Amino acid sequence: MFLYIKQILNDKNRVVSAKIKMYRLKICADCEHIRLKNTMYKRCHKCGCFLSAKSKLLNQKCPIDKW
Numbered sequence: 001m002f003l004y005i006k007q008i009l010n011d012k013n014r015v016v017s018a019k020i021k022m023y024r025l026k027i028c029a030d031c032e033h034i035r036l037k038n039t040m041y042k043r044c045h046k047c048g049c050f051l052s053a054k055s056k057l058l059n060q061k062c063p064i065d066k067w
């Protein structure tokens with residue numbers, strides 16, 4: 001499972017640019033729904049996703065349309 005996730009996160013056709021990822025994470029950092037904000041395990045309380053992975057994936061979006 002971990003290997004599968006790692007393969008997806010490294011697939012250039014499934015991820016956004018570093019610039020877009022940083023843009024998304026900046027919005028999340030100011031969001032009231034972020035949890036574990038000051039750790040590497042930042043999570044969205046709305047969807048439960050780990051934000052380091054979610055923000056990188058092309059087919060993901062914020063559950064309340066902030067990005």
Ligand code: SF4
Pocket residue numbers: 027028031032033034043044045046047061062063064065066067
């Ligand atoms: S994905 Fe959306 S709702 Fe979740 S923490 Fe980020 S901005 Fe907030």
